[in-house]
Amino acid sequence: MNSAGTITGCLTAALACAFLSAPVAEANPVAAQQLPVSVPSIKQWQPGGDGEFALRDGARIVAGGALREPAALLAEDLTRAGRPVSVTSDAAAAGDIVLEENAAAPAPSESYRITSGDRLTITAHDTAGILHGTQTVLQWLRQRTTLPAGTADDWPDYSERGLMLDTGREFLPVDWVEARIRDAAYLRMNLVQLHLSDVQGFRLESRTHPEITSPQHYSAADLREILDYARSYGVEIIPEIDMPGHMNAILAQHPDLVLRPERTTPLDAVQADLVGGSNGGKIDLTDPAAYRLISDILHEFLPQFPGRYWHIGCDEYVSDYSRYPQLADYAVRTYGPGAAPGDVIIGFANWAADIVESFGKTPRVWNDGFDHPGVLSPKPELVVGYWSASAGGLPWLPGGRTPADFAAAGHPLLNAAFTPTYFTTGGPSAALNAPPELLWAWDPGLFVDGQRLPEAERSLLRGSMLFLWCDDPNALSPEQIVAPVRERLPIMAQQLWSGTGGISYPDFRSRTGAVGWP
The missing domain is CATH 3.30.379.10 (Chitobiase/beta-hexosaminidase domain 2-like)
Structure with a gap:
């Protein structure tokens, strides 16, 4: 077993012990002799x-x-x-x-x-x-x-029950996306998040900046078809155009806006592999032209999505600000004495959130962009997807803001725990994929740092999703992705609707076989 496999095995065993001993939500599964089974089980x-x-x-x-x-x-x-x-x-x-x-x-x-x-x-x-x-x-x-x-x-235990699809890295055809929407709806899930832009592509047809649209993309007609299909089954689409990091496909056409470190380290190549691309994916937030470009993109695409939410991103921008002294200078010039370089991304998130809110939508973000605070605070309206406890390292290591920190500031939370909610198709992170049994042993109240929200703030936890990441777009074809997603999606649906209490995992596997797929 390689070192990554060894880490994964030890981590899985340790987390399984923790999750199996954690309290689980009570369920009232219907006796098999009374009704056919359902997934998730009814209350x-x-x-x-x-x-x-x-x-x-x-x-x-x-x-x-x-x-x-x-x-x-x-x-x-x-x-x-x-x-x-x-x-x-x-x-x-x-x-x-x-x-x-x-x-x-x-x-x-x-x-x-x-x-x-x-x-x-x-x-x-x-x-x-x-x-x-x-x-x-x-x-x-x-x-x-x-x-x-x-x-x-x-009725459901959690208000947000979903599936995220990384079509920014690997283009996922319209009929494939619709089939996954149908799978989610069949399991009484209500959200599908589309990660529409990343290293390998920008997947929307842009009229204001046609240069950023990738050859494989969703036309305006494609997008309307996906949105209409999702609406008919009661599934809300959450669009995500990840900024100010992961903008490789956009910045390939705007190289003058790339944020460049003043010193490089041997870890740059490793980090680039782990996040699926080079450091060229970071836009220079000290340049006013960066805000003009992002504003153009937001103003063009926000009206095209009828849902309540827009995901800004804000993840994996900078972990070592000492390599980017220009951000520290910009923070002081813009936000005053005492400002820290981490205020730059908080300021960006609040600025982008204002645009999102001007269209009547609620902004969403990943949590790790806010691990280096200074004088600014993220707007409490931001819905935080909490995936990593670390300020720049492995997601299970401490160092960043905790879920309780965000809840204390009034942020609604989505539990996006790297383990076990992520499935990665390829690349180094694929070695860390949790087996379905671990997703079954987990419960949605347990965050990646091993903590739970204080009782008074648990109402801020909205739910979770199964997150499909395509770090290596050549590792699995869309057809090959279906099986691992369908293996895990019913488990996530059961966790979020009525919990796993009173049902054994082998019994649940039997139930999923009985209900099949639409």
């Missing part, structure tokens, strides 16, 4: 007598108004699964599936109720809950066409 099931629902030949999905689209999608999915149904707005009859928005339905956001009797009725107080209910029904009816009488009530 509550109350049997309702000796009757049953039977999906008969000629069955219909009854829905009106805004629910006609979810009804049509469910009809397509059931028909494709060999359970042909039609859609109508007529009165429901025995054997029909009914979709109803109802203000008296379970109140938590995304919650839903399924009542099984002579008909099968999905009720929720919002469309998100209806869509989640249709996916549970789809999973059940793919397994069998009869269901016992009773009532299921279901």
